[in-house]
Amino acid sequence: MTPELLSSLSLLAPELIIAIGALVLLMVGVYSGERANTTVTGLAVAVLLAAGAWMIVFGQDGAAFGGAFVTDGFSRFMKVLTLIGSVVTMIMSVGFAKAERFDKFEYPVLIMLATLGMMLMVSANDMLSLYLSLELQSLALYVVAAINRDSVRSTEAGLKYFVLGALSSGMLLYGISLIYGFTGNTSFEAIAAALSADGNQLGLTFGLVFVLAGLAFKISAVPFHMWTPDVYEGAPTPVTAFFAAAPKMAAMALLVRVTMGAFEPIASDWQQIIVFVAIASMLLGAFAAIGQKNIKRLMAYSSISHMGYALVGLAANSENGVRGVAIYMLIYLVMTLGTFAFILSMRRKDGPVEQISELAGLSSTNPLMATILTILMFSLAGIPPLAGFFAKWYVFLAAMESGLYALAVIGVLASVVGAYYYLRIIKIMWFDEPVGGFVPMAGELRLVLGVSGAFVLLYVLIAGPVGQVAGAAAKSFF
């Protein structure tokens, strides 16, 4: 092996750990019989944690494979978020798996493969590695969405997701080929260099639009959000939690890197697109969520609008903007995981429930759960001094600094509307007549919910250090 290959592989070590781990675990799963799911899940968590630990301890900046793969502060930050999302959702699936016979060992393996794709996405610095990693992630996700193949809803959701996802991948690829055609390069740096030398060409804008459309699909931003509510509702709840957490991190990181890396010289072009997408996502997410009765569907629309807020930071096209996006994703991740830990514990003796009306009077049947969910909802609504407020604060601040006043004002208005449906949940929990309690919460869910609630509540105290870490991550682009 050449020294270059060796150094490339050493940068890639966390991804290699996951890749090899996934393949080995597939074998383990095939040959370990009845208890395969538990074993494989445990081992998968261990492998992902090992990869994360390796990255934190030995991680260094560098570029591998001729610059197709880069590691920097930003990539490590987002990879840690991705890994947290994957690991926590996998842990949360254990109880569900037992109760609902959702005990396929393929599930953790697929999650690992998807996570591998996400890790590569975060580090992708070339159109080819972008596409390959995106597809690796997407293919695993298509299967995961339909993993409960005995349920019509789940298979329908998976099929829809696949059809739309394949279409958007096609658009993405088409955009990439156009960009390649006009700039003669696939590497982000080379594209940026070609763009700053030649300026923008209109055909290139076309390619840019297609690439952004493909990526917008992955973060479920309007107008490529249509699959989200169906998949969220149809997929088994642990899968929904996973969808809401990890892939968003990776896709957002990729979007940031594409815009900030490859298309930096034509920022004014993509800013318009991002601004439009952000506004549309915030408003649609906020309004469409109001009428929802199923809490998973509600979370789907909530995630759509949250992606819109995160994009506000990106639209600013500044260091503070990227920092805002990073912080937003962190806080969104924690809030989402906490909320889904709660949703997973919405279970009566005769099975899980998903209707919002089932939460009625929770404050009297389970005050602690109700209190933590209230905190999370207030935070999702962006009420100070909870974490969700800071998330919004950073992105709106960045938008203001870049002179995007209208965007910030619309964002605030949208969050008013958004606050309305979060408050509705709070009202149902605290003010409505109780309809009966849930069965006691599983230990792991309790832990996730508690940690998430504490994080959201006490974020005020750690806002400074977190902001510094995110700021350091954002410096990677400037």
Next chain:
Amino acid sequence: MSSEVLLTVLIVLPFLSSLVAGSLPANARNAEVWLAGAVALIGLAITMSFYPDVTGGDVVRYEIPWLPSAGLNLVIRMDGFAWIFSMLITGIGFLVVLYARYYMSPKDPVPRFFAFFLAFMGAMLGVVTSGNIIQLVVFWELTSVTSFLLIGYWYHNANARDGARMALTVTAIGGLALLVAMLLVGHVIGSYDLDAVLASGDTLREHTLYTTILVLMLLGAFTKSAQFPFQFWLPRAMAAPTPVSAYLHSATMVKAGVFLLVRFWPVMAGTEEWFWIVSSAGLITLVMGAYAAIFQQDLKGLLAYSTISHLGLITTLLGMGTPLAAVAAIFHIVNHATFKASLFMAAGIIDHESGTRDLRRLSGLFKYMPFTGTLAIIASAAMAGVPLLNGFISKEMFFTETAIRNPNMFANLALPIGAIIAGIFSVAYALRFVCGVFFGPPPTDLEKVPHEPPSLMRIPIEVLVLICLIVGIIPGIAIGPYLATAVVAVLGQDTPHYSLSIWHGFNLPLLMSIGALVGGVILYIMLRPYLALGVEGPPLMRRLVGQRIFERILVTISWKWAKSLERWAGTRRLQPQLFLLVLICVVTAWFALRPGFGPVKLQLSGWDPGFVILWLVGIFCAIAAAHQAKYHRLASLVLMSGAGLVTCMTFVWFSAPDLAVTQLLVEIVTTVLILLGLRWLPKRFQKGDADHIALPTKLRRYRDIVLGVFAGGGVAALSYAIMTRTAVPDGISRFFLERAYTEGGGTNVINVMLVDFRGFDTFGEIAVLGIVAITVFALLRRFRPAAESVEKPEQQRIQNAYDNLRPNRQSGDTVNEYLMIPSVIMQWMFPVIIVLSAYIFLRGHDLPGGGFAAGITMSIGFILQYMAGGTRWVEDRLRILPVKWIGTGLLIALATGLGAWAFGYPFLTMAFQYAELPIIGKVPMAAALFFDLGVFVLVVGATVLILIALAHQSVRSPKAARSSVLPTHAVEPPPPPTLETSTVEAPGGAS
């Protein structure tokens, strides 16, 4: 203790003790009171201790680094104005705690009350002592949230829930507007520090964003202080326990709005916009609130509207923009807090002791509670502006300000007139409060006999009324220095000279005061008959309820619009979703490809007629295939292969023979495989009656056709443009053309690329192909056809029926004898196909062909055998073990790649030379040939495996799937078509 510690304690202590209070047991009423009272007293003591530090405009600051990177530091900042507010918050807070001890029933969950109460106190202290404007917004929103919890304290009461929700909705929206305003201020000034902001008034006022900032900031202030048009939430919030009303809705929270106006008065006031918006909103609120107050039947409702009116008075004063008016505003903030808090407490006592707050049922209570009555009368007199009470002095200052001659017509007329009218009204409702409750005949229908409350419960009122009196009689001594401290902190060097004495001689303001008093008495006497009717709500305004408008707007936006938006954009069906996506693509593409818009130019002239016909055929086939796809799968498949053939011919046309060969072979194999699969697909869709298609459906289909034509035509045009464009001189193709022979040893560039330059990709692809074949096999092992596909096909049924009718034939004869001649030919052709395949394989390196094409050709031979002999016949004679072939092919390719390592080259480096073979002649013997052999073997294995898997279904006795939702593991798997039965051994004869 240092000031830093004291300031921190002031803010943090209420929150900490809120946690403690929340965790105390429900029956620990006295402990709660001691705790809350102590916190309020400590706060009061700390505030008092700062008095020497803040006189004369001095400021105490304590800065805590928090988010320095975002320009955010926590700053606790105490100046004279914050000081006087802190005094109100902690002082009245203490009195309210004492009052609540007796007011709250032992049955109420007291810990919750005091936890919320203390948190609110902390938030309010945070608002007034924030030295950072973002921090201010944070505490501001906290007051909204805690007040929501306090108003909704009795949540079993629907009024309380609605009132709480409305209060939160309105004030939280305002808070968010305020946040944007503060962000903008920070952006304009470059700092979020309050001192920095206060020092840059000119920058702010002259900035283009000034109006935006002003409007957003006023939204925040007006919603909080219940100013027109946001006044409606305050009366609804009266469902809160009375201590809450006394504290939040008179002394503190609603004052936050005017606090904000005063705080930003030095930097924002003095412009035309400020004057018009603030003073007109204030004046409308002042008059309207006072008017509505007269006609309330609920005691607390009367006080709520009166509060709205007094807040309007303060706002009007601030809107005038003169320093003297600002002084009056600050003074009135303090005065109003004292007399209104005491009135609320009195109302609470009346409610508590008599069981009702309804003015229609209350009457003549003075006899039963003379002490409380006296106190309430004095406080009402202060509210009405009677001399020798504090309300008189600040109201007098208000009249003075409105009476100043001014070039502005509005200020000249509307202000004094509005002031007098409001003064008259306020005297009238004060009289109504006093006379209605305490005088007149004894009450008749009360649930209990009213009596004096416990004397401790009265102490808070006594203290507050005493303050009203002292301030009203000796203002210069009682309040002068403190007021000066607050005023200097706000106005700084602009502090005007003002006098707090009671007597200024006979002048216009005094006349206005007297006029208001007299007018108020007359108005009350005139209105008595009407009021005695007991009609709910004020005349004229009864139908115009802001709250109802607000609710209607809320419902429209949040329910109707949301629903229709979801209907419009949130479809659950895939079809519209796909339509939308394709539409977006087409529109984007159109923009980029518009003639003259982009660099992509379509060569639309000089078409060869033959080529046009060819493509027309292809287009026809494609459209017809799409049209038939739903109703007639076989026809659709045939048409699709027609389109595929056109594609092959297009490749030939544009001189890509190898591509054409491969495409043709792939086309054949896939068509046959799909045909085999088609047999098992359910025939679910029958063509409906064309006459009965609804018009919308038709329109939708036409729409889809149009879009499809555009999308397909666009892609066709693009591909045509790409295929016919002039070659790019330094494109990637030149690299391969130049190096294919020199470095890869072949003249068929495509094949050299496949096996040499891009060998690694090919290796991956063949691995995938093998996996796909095995997957297809594995999936079909447990295949269960749909119920209606189990029957034998129609053709076979007819043939068997024919056989059955004839005595000399047995069922199945016709099926076996079918296509006898072609099948013999096909069987004879098998060796020829093998030779052809070998030929294609060997020539591949230099001429069109190659391992992949050869493998496909070979599998066509097998397909023909299936068609000729039937499944059983072929399975009896098949000598190929497909899985082994797949493995072998993969291993050969891998070994070739690894072989390069043996010679010290990177993986998959290919050597090449020519070998002289007997009979055949000179043959290229590149290492790539071995690699290609691997490809060939694998392709044969994979195709045959799929073929076996599909074809074997016809010899199984099929069982229909029971139900699609049944879990698969519950169903017994059918006997799998094991490879052992169909394949005995594998002689190498195939190559």
